[in-house]
Amino acid sequence: MPSAFRRCTLQAALLACLCVAMSPLRASASIVEKLRDDSDLSQATTLRRLIPVRFYSLLEQNIIANSTLTLRPCTVFVPTNAAFQRHHGPTHVLYHITTTPMTKDELIKVIPSDMGGNPSLYITKNRNGDIYVNNARIIPSLTVEMTNSLGMRQVMHIIDEVLVPLTALPTAKMEFTNLDAYQFMKQADILDIGENRLRSYRSQVTLMRKDNLYQSPGGHTFLIPVDEGFKQTTRSSLVDNKVIDGHVILNNVIFTAAAQMEVPQTTAAFEDNLKVTVSFFKQKDGKMYVKSNTLLGDAKHPTGVVLAEIVKGNIPVRNGVVHLIHRPLMIIDSTVTQFLQSFKDNENGALRKFYDVIMDNGGEVLTDISNLGEITILAPSNDAWEAKDVQNLIRNREKLRDILNMHIIKDKLNVDRIRQKNKNIIAQVPTVNNRTFLYFNIKEENGEEMITVEGGGVNATVLQADVAQTNGYVHIIDKVLGVPYTTVLEKLETDPMMSDTFKLGQFSAFNNQLNNTQRRFTYFVPRDKAWQKTKLDYPSTHKKLFMEDFSYHSRSILERHLVIADNVYTMNDLVAMTAASGDSILLPTYRDSLKVKVEEEAGHLHDEYASHEWTGYVITWNFKKINVYRPDVECTNGIIHVIDYPMLEERDVVVNGGSYPLGTNLCILFSNILMIAIAKFLFLNN
Template identity: 30%
Template sequence: MTRKLLLAVGLLLYASLVESADLLELIASKPALSQVKKIIEADDVLSSLLRTKSYMAFLPNDKALNGYQGVKDSILISYHLSNLPYLVQEMPDELNTDLAGNPRVYISKLPSGRPSTTGWEHLHVYINDAKVIDANHEAISSRGMKQMLHIVDRVITPTVPRGIDFSQIDSIYLNPDAQKLIEKPRYYGLEGSLSISEFEGRVNALNLHDVYNISGKNTFFIPVDAGINTIIDKQVIHGHVVPGKVLFTRTVQDSKEEFESLAFTDNLKVFISMENVSSFNNEDQYYAKSKTIASDVAHMKGTALARIVKGNIPIKNGVAHLIDRPLMLVATNVLAILQKTAQLSMFYDLIRNHDSGLINVMTVAKSLTIFAPSNEAFKKVNNRQLEQIQLNTENISRLLRLHVVERILTTDELMDRNREPNLQVPTLSKGQNLYFAINSLDPKSPVVTVEGAGVTGTLTTANVIARNGAVHIVDRLLGIPSQTVYEKLATDPILSATFNLSQQEGWNEKLKNRDEQFTLFVPTNDAWAEIRRTMPSAYKKLFMGSFAYHVRNILERHMIANSVFTLEELLSLTTNATVSGKNILQGRLNMTRGKVYFQARVTQSFGEYYTDWNGVRAKVIRPDLKCVNGVVHVIDKVMMMNRDVTVSGSAVPAASGLASLVATFFTVAFARALHH
């Protein structure tokens, strides 16, 4: 016991000695700061200052420095020092550093969602774009002044002239604002692919330098030369500036958060946002987006997207990001958007390699909308399925054209049409439609989902405008299922009532099985709402949870087990055509409970499809929602009657004869009907 007590006292004494050491000694005691220690010890002046004066250091760890490609010297370290020793949670919004010219760093504090144990853990604290990962280590200088050490996960790069004798240049360039940055970009290494001389020329020609020397904390987006191939006017330049906000890439946590640009007047309103999009190899790629919501004669409504090619350039009046093309301006055509947007490269390559005809359509068509899956969306796809589809020219073309609509379709129009039941539009893939749902009616940022062949995606970036159409970026590759029937019911908002009902006594657990197959006719929420209106007592019993036996009977009437029948195959059955690969009797299917007969009835009903059960005629409003273990056909009525929910002594519903087991599926064609 005595030995343990002595050890504990020794550890406490050691800790107190470390905490009472000067800042240089404290840095030397941290194994993660060995690289910084070497840089400091190589400079006698800097070493002396850290021993004697009041300082706060926010230093990059070894991992950060090892990955840093810039010059590692005392100039760099000086940008990580301030003479005001704050606890990290008490830091102000900005701090002057010890570097020549005293350039600022900017502090961002975001909630971490964690409890605070030592005073700061409830926060994510960023200094410019570097995150504080260890904090509040106190030291005392040799003169008795307070010192503080924090550790960050990235090197904080100053914007200082490099390779230039400071005595040969004006001191205003030691701590440049945005105007000085675009005036002398070569001082700061902005040459070659990072040259911004074209943009600076446009700013000069329009005499808009005052836009870039506005005081305060601002964010500036500057397009590089390679991306400028059209006229940039005053409003476009204003649309590249967010006043009063310093936006570093890592500190913008929500891509839906939008900021007013300088182009915000009665007639023209442009918002700016930023988004982190992982590339296919999991590297972070950041994008800037402009969204014009009120337009004038010269500027179209819609979204423009630009990749940040060099971000987080700290300047005297905020931060600058170099982007690969201007914001606010529209592309030549939709194909150009696919070509130039890095996060769409996999979709573009798929089209380029497999459907030259579609390339031509995108180039010459006057009105198109592309629902383009991002590279991230391809990570969610079964690669074997995709490879198999690519082996067949017709199949891959059908898949790609499922994402293309032969007209301009913006989210504004989808919002306007939101009240339409079963909102849908035809695609270039013959016979296949896209179906839409608006899950948030906020006009600034509606949440729009699109479904194609059973796969539902969300529009992550909408209304990227070209002269011949629009591109919406979606988070799914449509047409290749990844969900089970169970997951489809669980995630489709218009099928939630059927899903909730199917949970009784775990009936829907079987639908998770990827080794089984199902064909399911699923009533919509509106269909169940009709049951609630017309059969209130039956509805109440079904949804109260105590009539699982009756629920099972009704649901199994809507299900074909052990077989997958697309609409085309069902049509083949009803016309006595051969259904390839299906070992069945013509016109008859084995249901989970009893038999269902399909017969052909041809009437002129504009290509609509119905099931007809015991006088209940249900329209198939969304066919062929493919899943990995089956297919779902969405119908607008429930195939049930009041007598399905009867309570008797035996708790078994009375048989209703053969008629109650007969369902007629019939199709109606467009031909000739339009001519009558």
């Protein structure tokens, strides 16, 4: 009897423990239920608003989760209501739990979850203090730590995204295991990764015997191209050992939300004779891309950037994270034309709108590009085409053709060549339009290099440089060139070539009028190098001009350069007016009038990298010939012609015992004569 009694007692005790573990009522002693029920907690109201009831129910309905929360120490990562609203598909509640309690400071890089097979959770701590678990950011102010009724320490972190583990398709007859990246590729056909297939790339990895790279223990980032990226039948053969290495970032697990944008990461293909980096970047519409940059190449692996869209990212595996990309990196096997055509079927592609604009304009520009041989394209981003002024332009087919041609350079021009051309000067590069040049400038902001390009009055920033093709490069820019969006004043203020003229205008408040959109200005603006020439020719005059105390002189000289009329005057207009008059023409300026002759002259633009025929303009003023460096810089309230020398003479600023304009000096002279006469009269009459 005693033995039977003990057996019954043990069964009853086990049954009681099981009931405790399974009962939702007992979960009120857990951290989640305590927060929901305890109105004294200062964060309770905020948490009740953020944490979805659905997640409570998932916790309560899951026997293992319920038992863990009731009986064990743990950390729970709880998605917000907003995260659940964005999430599609099942929620794996055990992937949000680990049985070690950890505050933000205690979180380690890799944490085993409570899900079957214990798939890993990866922690990223950024320099700015943000902490991520996989691709979800921990909301720092809402972390709660407490002890449950059994004395078990528990921590809850609120996160902004539902955690998604790697799972098999419902139709797959397999038990889920914690797969590494190589197993992931082998079993991809039965995994829940959408319509993506990896057979082409997987076969190359096997052929090149790179299995061990994808089986490497630790934490890495794997970029795997899908079959869609191998439509070009020869592309698979270009995926060799080094290309495969260039798709793996070793010892660094990078989820997209936690990734540092535009920060190069060294790949397994970074060695003495080949150096390849990979970086992440994000479009304004949220679309994520990776790009490889072959900094040092060889005969089989040319230098340049290759872009690839992430079609499915943030897939956790046992040894890191996988991002599926739409094409292989490092491989440069398409022309500029083929690259642009690749956006035809990609609705959200980085240059889809640029391609659409070309085709809506008849497609001739694409044909021209195909016939040009070596070429560089400045391609406006999708966002650049959304500007109101740009939308209005698209309807003007003839004008649009000129604008598109302004984005095409008949030469292979990468960043290294722009740097070389930009030494000591702003690089001037001709476009396929004979009269149109682009002006590249390289500057540093916050320690980072920034490349800008000016064309037709628009100053654009290069968002993505050196997208390499077999016959040239594509640079993605943030604005459409040739569609002005700034006033004359704003252009002066922001253009690095016009900073000295802007400075002179600030001295005397001359610039204030240039923001007036009710007036039409034609402004002949001496570039900075022009003022530097006057420093050599008239050193004293230059010195006085750039002293704020002598702003009267700078104002009077600038007034001579500013034409104010009902219409603006392009260079073609001025040439036609000169031809019609047979001599000089008079233009109404701020002060009185400007007498000039404007003519065309054929010339030859030559530097150590390229040589081009071109037609330029020359202004004759006061028997001096002045070259027009940049004609027809359009603004919203006028036009600027950048000239190579100011309309200035030494006598404009007299430097005898002081600096006064000619009229003022005459007044002083007459005053002195009058004073002498008065003194003489008084002397004689005494």
